[in-house]
Amino acid sequence: MIAHAIFFYIFSIIAIVSAIMVTASKNTVHSVFFLILDFISISCLFIMIGAEFLGMIMLIVYVGAVAVLFLFVVMMLNVAQQKNQWFLSKTSSRHIPIGLIISSIIFFELIIVVGGWKYKPDLINSSNTSLNNEISNTHSLGQVLYTDYIHIFQISGMILLIAMIGAIVLTFRQREGVKKQSYIKQISRERSEGVEVIEVASNKGVRIDD
Amino acid sequence: MDYLNIIFQEVYKILFLLVPVLVSVAMIVWLDRRVWAFVQKRQGPNVVGPFGLLQSLADALKYIFKEIIIPASSNKVIFILAPIITMTLALIAWAVIPFSESQVLANINVGILYIFAVSSLGVYGIIMGGWASNSKYPFLGSIRSAAQMVSYEVSIGIIIINVLLCVGSLNLNDIVLAQQNIWFIIPLFPMFVIYFISALAETNRPPFDLPEAEAELVAGYQTEYSGMMYAMFWLGEYANILLMCALGAILFLGGWLSPIDLYPFNLIPGALWLIFKILLLFILFALVKAIVPRYRYDQLMRLGWKIFLPLSLTYVILTASYLFYFNLLPTI
Structure with a gap:
């Protein structure tokens, strides 16, 4: 148990310190790297409480895909160097009230979730499917997700789909005058369309533009 | 004392795994160059040691004694970390x-x-190396590589879902044991082909080696690296290729199972069968490198998103419906 506790404290300290460094570091790319470190240590914590499926999904989705896109955007936008720290500059201190409101809302939500868990422990057992310790948590997660919460699951899938379509619609634009390759056109080209034999009369030349 | 004992045992086990992996990475580089050479009617490395077997060790020795150059304008910590x-x-x-x-x-x-x-x-090593070098070619290489690896991971993930539908477990040993009757390469052959091509793209092998295309980007993300740090990129890349071959062998070729469960074959230990299958897949990788010309970047993206993704998704639906209709879905 001592080793367990030591590892727990190591990972949680890394998680908290890197979460602070995300906002405190001057370089935006460094912030993203600290965010990745934060994700990794949190997935380690997930694995430590025995939720290995969630931990691995956390690694695959957040670190393997989402953070790559973050890094992509930050590198492309060339906002690498921030001149001022957030707590020093005057322009960004305007955003502090909004930030405080949002963070307090998230904090209260967390209190509601954790509090409900604490004061009504039978909430966990309210599921219709019986869970036991014999099956792996991948199986038990699937059993709960696809029976009790199937509608919520489907709705969140629909929301994600709509968000994806929205992002595509907003960023997609058809530009005029761009030459695009069409594979079908290229393959279905025949000799008669491509090559033409012309008798060139001397001193006359040929018009080729039509 | 108990803790120490356990730690020693684990370290012993880890060394027993890692040393063979590293040695086989060195050997596989030699094999790769030899196969490449034979396809092109050359000799390849054949001077150092018998058949040139020690070529990779000589190369490694050379890399160790070379100077490590760190560019002055680079981001040093990340440059070394990559x-x-x-x-x-x-x-x-x-x-x-x-x-x-x-x-x-x-x-x-x-x-x-x-x-x-x-x-x-794995994509982070490449992105970090390319960004920290603070120069144009590495940066372009790392951007290309990030986009490429993220796109092909999607199709590999969906191919894995196909196999998992037939197995009903995420444990690798269960996946191998589920293939005792029939290797998954037979029912899921199209998925094996897509897996093979996606693995080529995932490990930045030719014909998908756009991140290090020497004609356009010098050496991509490795341009600024030298000495042992370059060698580490190189070792990591080949270890990744071996890993992809091992994963292909486990998912589709029955892992450590012998092809026929009969007397002379099941005497051979499972590890040898797995190594044999990994080698087979690796020789295919090497042949592809020798035969196929490099893809263009937009064609690469088109292949990943517009062909492989719909194809593998359709196959997931097909597999699931087949298993459901014939009541073959695995139970817990």
Whole structure:
């Protein structure tokens, strides 16, 4: 148990310190790297409480895909160097009230979730499917997700789909005058369309533009 | 004392796994160059040692004694971290590969997800190296590589879902044992082909080696690296290729199972069968490198998103409906 506790404290300290460094570091790319470190240590914590499926999904989705896109955007936008720290500059201190409101809302939500868990422990057992310790948590997660919460699951899938379509619609634009390759056109080209034999009369030349 | 004992045992096991992996990475580089040479009617490395077998060791020795040059305008910490991350991630994934029913370092429940997660982290070594070098060619190479690896991971993930539908477990040993009757390469042959091509793209092998295309980008993300740090990128890359071959062998070729469960064949230990299958897949990788010309970048993206993704998704639906209709879905 001592080793367990030591590892727990190591990972949680890394998680908290890197979460602070995300906002405190001057370089935006460094912030993203600290965010990745934060994700990794949190997935380690997930694995430590025995939720290995969630931990691995956390690694695959957040670190393997989402953070790559973050890094992509930050590198492309060339906002690498921030001149001022957030707590020093005057322009960004305007955003502090909004930030405080949002963070307090998230904090209260967390209190509601954790509090409900604490004061009504039978909430966990309210599921219709019986869970036991014999099956792996991948199986038990699937059993709960696809029976009790199937509608919520489907709705969140629909929301994600709509968000994806929205992002595509907003960023997609058809530009005029761009030459695009069409594979079908290229393959279905025949000799008669491509090559033409012309008798060139001397001193006359040929018009080729039509 | 108990703790120390356990730690010593684990370290011993890890060394027993890692040293063979590193030696085989060195050998596989030699094999790659030899196969490449033979396809093009050349000799390849054949001077150092018998058949040139010691060529990779000589190369490694050369890299160790070379000077490590760190560009003055680079981001030094990340510049040094990048090859270390590539190498570490390529090696830690081997922890869950089963060499026989009992010969596996960590027989965890979510083995396949672990390998998938580690291989999706591999992109960071490349992005960090390219960004920290603070010059144009490495940066372009790392951007290309990030986009490429993220796109092909999607199709590999969906192919893995196909296999998992037939197995009903995320444990690698269960996946191998589920193939006792029939290897998954037979019912899922199209998925095997797509897996093979996606693995080529995932490990930046030709014909998808756009991130290090020497005609356009010098050496891509490795341009500024030298000496041992370059060698670490190189070792990590080949360890990753071997890992992808091992994953292909486990998912489709029955892992450590012998092809026929009969007398002379099942005497051969499972580890040898797995190594044999990995080598077979690797020789295919090497042949592809020698035969096929490099893809253009937009064609690469088109192949990943517009062909492989719909195809593998359709096959997921097909597999699931087939298993459901004939009541073959695995139970817990």
